[in-house]
């Protein structure tokens with residue numbers, strides 16, 4: 471790899487820095503509670519989800535706003551969170567609130583990380599669709615892992631913007647993978663850093679592993695199926711034109727990951743062909759939902 475002119479970094483030091491990052495806010499209570507609930511597919515009932523959303527006045531207000539918007543066209547006024555959850559659907563609102571809570575925490579302006587936000591949303595949508603196709607039981611967990619898989623990039627680009635840019639430049643100049651470039655200039659990569667951050671946030675172990683191993687699915691031990699789903703979903707997000715910070719890498723999908731989700735050669739191609747247009751449409755719809763969900767003064771931007 472070509473020299474960047476930056477002194478190489480020590481991985482142990484980087485881990486310490488990540489763990490003590492004061493610039494990165496803690497995960498909001500609502501997001502933690504929703505993440506806990508996704509491990510149990512039967513928990514997505516309207517009452518419980520409504521009770522969690524009600525913990526946060528701003529999310530409550532936005533949930534009601536969305537339920538009363540033209541987007542849904544519900545014939546009468548929706549005045550309570552419980553009814554709003556029924557109108558919007560418990561799965562939809564849980565996924566929406568969870569992603570909004572995480573991304574608003576990381577990027578309160580909704581502007582600095584737009585590209586990563588779209589990439590993450592596309593990965594979440596792809597992971598949920600793949601989970602359905604592969605009969606993975608917890609599609610809410612797959613969505614959450616997809617949305618969160620690249621949080622390490624936030625940590626790196628906010629804490630070491632110069633080095634992160636140098637890694638991006640290396641990817642463009644040398645055609646190497648982002649992970650490889652990050653290891654060269656930072657001594658670690660966004661997957662590993664994301665795993666540290668997820669641990670610090672107290673996320674469930676399966677999610678920590680999926681985040682930490684999404685570029686090396688064969689290293690997953692707790693839940694290789696979830697990690698493999700996220701690995702494939704990440705590539706699918708790239709195939710729909712939603713990559714960040716560089717265009718889709720040429721790296722192919724790991725054979726191990728395909729085998730882990732039990733998809734044979736013939737099924738893989740058909741699945742990709744089928745899912746790419748589906749994901750494009752689903753991402754557009756989710757973005758539209760978000761436009762209605764965001765703060766009123768930001769609507770329409």
Ligand SMILES: [Fe+2]
Pocket residue numbers: 619620660661684685704
């Ligand atoms: Fe990644």
Ligand SMILES: [Fe+2]
Pocket residue numbers: 589593619620704
């Ligand atoms: Fe990614």
